[in-house]
Amino acid sequence: MSKDPIDPEKLANDWLTGHLSIEDIYEYLDNNCPTEDFSTCELNHVAQCCYHIYLWHIGKLPDPGHFLAAVLKNDLFKAINRADDTNVKALKLYVMFLYNVAPGTWWAKAEAEL
Numbered sequence: 301m302s303k304d305p306i307d308p309e310k311l312a313n314d315w316l317t318g319h320l321s322i323e324d325i326y327e328y329l330d331n332n333c334p335t336e337d338f339s340t341c342e343l344n345h346v347a348q349c350c351y352h353i354y355l356w357h358i359g360k361l362p363d364p365g366h367f368l369a370a371v372l373k374n375d376l377f378k379a380i381n382r383a384d385d386t387n388v389k390a391l392k393l394y395v396m397f398l399y400n401v402a403p404g405t406w407w408a409k410a411e412a413e414l
Contacts, residue, residue, distance in 0.1 A: 305332045308400040316403060318358060322351040328401065333393050342386045349387065350397045357406050364414075371398075372410035 306328045314320040326347040329335055335343055353368055355361035363369075367387055370378035371394050380388060398406060 308332065311401045312403065315354060315357075315401060320351075320354050322347055325350045325354070325397070325401075329393055329397070332400070333396050335393070337389060338386075342389070345386050346390045346393055349390075350394065353394075353398070353402070353406070357402065357409060369410075369414045372406065373414055374407075374410075 306324070308328065311320060311324055311328055314324060326343065329343060329347055329350070338346065349368060352361055352364055353372065356364040356368070356372075364372065367379060367382040367384075370376075370382055371391070376391075379391065383391070
């Protein structure tokens with residue numbers, strides 16, 4: 301059964317207006333990204349991490365944690381070093397989420413704040 305993809309532009313708009321939900325992120329990951337190698341529990345974990353990125357970007361989470369800070373700073377060495385087993389597998393999903401959903405200002409904010 302084929303899944304209907306979620307429009308990343310809608311999610312990007314929801315991000316900018318402060319209305320992005322963890323459910324939207326989970327649905328985006330499940331429908332738009334290669335998730336067949338992830339259990340439901342692992343996909344929930346990845347969605348939660350993506351939601352933490354969003355909360356950090358909009359100022360509702362002061363510290364995204366060591367692993368997500370490394371992802372946001374585009375530091376592959378530190379990201380892999382700090383990742384648990386699920387997050388090592390999920391690095392591509394984080395890149396897809398940031399590229400397709402996050403506003404371009406995430407990069408400058410990460411460079412300035414992390």
